[in-house]
Amino acid sequence: TQLLEQSPQFLSIQEGENLTVYCNSSSVFSSLQWYRQEPGEGPVLLVTVVTGGEVKKLKRLTFQFGDARKDSSLHITAAQPGDTGLYLCAGAKDSSYKLIFGSGTRLLVRP
Amino acid sequence: DTEVTQTPKHLVMGMTNKKSLKCEQHMGHRAMYWYKQKAKKPPELMFVYSYEKLSINESVPSRFSPECPNSSLLNLHLHALQPEDSALYLCASSQDTGTGGAAGYTFGSGTRLTVV
Numbered sequence: 001t002q003l004l005e006q007s008p009q010f011l012s013i014q015e016g017e018n019l020t021v022y023c024n025s026s027s028v029f030s031s032l033q034w035y036r037q038e039p040g041e042g043p044v045l046l047v048t049v050v051t052g053g054e055v056k057k058l059k060r061l062t063f064q065f066g067d068a069r070k071d072s073s074l075h076i077t078a079a080q081p082g083d084t085g086l087y088l089c090a091g092a093k094d095s096s097y098k099l100i101f102g103s104g105t106r107l108l109v110r111p
Numbered sequence: 112d113t114e115v116t117q118t119p120k121h122l123v124m125g126m127t128n129k130k131s132l133k134c135e136q137h138m139g140h141r142a143m144y145w146y147k148q149k150a151k152k153p154p155e156l157m158f159v160y161s162y163e164k165l166s167i168n169e170s171v172p173s174r175f176s177p178e179c180p181n182s183s184l185l186n187l188h189l190h191a192l193q194p195e196d197s198a199l200y201l202c203a204s205s206q207d208t209g210t211g212g213a214a215g216y217t218f219g220s221g222t223r224l225t226v227v
Contacts, residue, residue, distance in 0.1 A: 033215055033216075035218075040199075040220070040221075040223070041220050041221070042115075042201050042203070042218030042219050042220050042221050043154065043201075043216075043218050044218070045215040045216060045217070048214070048215045088153055088154075090216075097142050097144075097159050097161060097166065097167070097205065098156060098159060098167055099144075099156070099216060100156075101153035101154050101155075102153060103153060104151075104152070104153045106151075
């Protein structure tokens, strides 16, 4: 059973378009993180959100944590080919060190 | 130093071989992790070390044996692996905070393991 479901699984868009990736769960998480992973490399942390309703911006990326801390979204404005990669959400429950990864969204931005 | 270094980057081993994967960090992180990632899948947790003690073993087969010799090093000893164990093995570390994983993980680039 996948605790964190991401949608869509795959997204192919043209450079300049906007997109939103969703990360949903029926469980409450104490914090949620977003990572981007490129082929042959490890995931790289983009952001951590810990407060329900929190919104964080990282240049063209906007991250939101749901009010109930069960879901999150990642919005990319004016996507660029450099945004191509596997986007992973990951949640931590309580004080556990165990990070649970979502199913992943593979993004392809065409020039 | 803000990196997690994994060696080797690639490893091919036979089913009767014994090999070890190594991971090193000098960020003062006190939690270290091994993850396994199959192609087109998210990483799956294998082991968690906290303050050099094994705190989580996700029912990993005994042919995988982790070791944490000190706060900077994490090893994964491999013995009698199967072809289905072929995957990208990722090491990660995080600060020891009261909010656990909220500090974010720093991942290494991984070891691409092929079992023949």
